[in-house]
Amino acid sequence: MDASSKLLVGNWKMYGLRAALSEIDIIKGACPTLPADVAVAIAVPFTLLAAAAELTAGSGILIGAQDCHAATEGAYTGDVSAEQIADSGACFTIVGHSERRAGHGETSLEVAAKLAAAQRAGLLPILCVGETRQEREAGSTLDVIGEQLAESLPKDVDVERLVIAYEPVWCIxxxxxxxxxxxxxxxxxxxxxxxxxxxxRGAFVKLLYGGSANADNAGWICALDDVDGLLFARASLTAQSFLATARAASAL
Incomplete structure (x- = not known):
């Protein structure tokens, strides 16, 4: 992934059975036709990690997970370690998504431990931060973002292997x-x-925008200063909408 490229990360959330791999296969086939300054990544459910990584091997598409556990191994029924994710062939993982913070009660300190685990396993972590509508209306957006950043980044973070995604919760x-x-x-x-x-070193961290990004708004969003790509969900579920968004992101 070139330092100047726009990183387009699809987050499939809890969608997709094995049949959905056909969408990734179509994206793979179309990658040579995408603008040279676009890098493609897809975060699939754990059940599809190995198959998706095998399908896209050598294509340039990055396959990743949507979460990881902080421990290397242990009695954590239902969890998946960063090492297991890397062993599947994946190369990145999302950490700190608002749906994990809200639905699973994850604190920023827990997110920091997961981010450290991802880097320990050789994965690229994509750290999510974002404010709720209530926090925005209270005028505390930057305070919330600042606190999440400070607490979600481990003290020994390798800032050269880090991506940060700003996802306003109220837009998801x-x-x-x-x-x-x-x-x-x-x-x-x-x-x-x-x-x-x-x-x-902090000037070169890729900063993504997420929250209802799609082909209709990808162009002007990615044209903004300090927006180095997108983290998008709904528009990433089919090859047609994913590719349309990827092409729009580079149409500056």
């Missing part, structure tokens, strides 16, 4: 996205925090 699954100014304000804030903490 909705039909609207924030204004260009609102998105840019948060992305610039995240960038400034990273540079403050990590020096110039």
């Amino acid at each position: 699954g909705a039909s609207t996205v924030p204004s260009a100014g609102d998105i840019q304000a948060v992305q610039r804030f995240i960038r400034a925090q990273l540079v403050d903490w990590f020096g110039q």
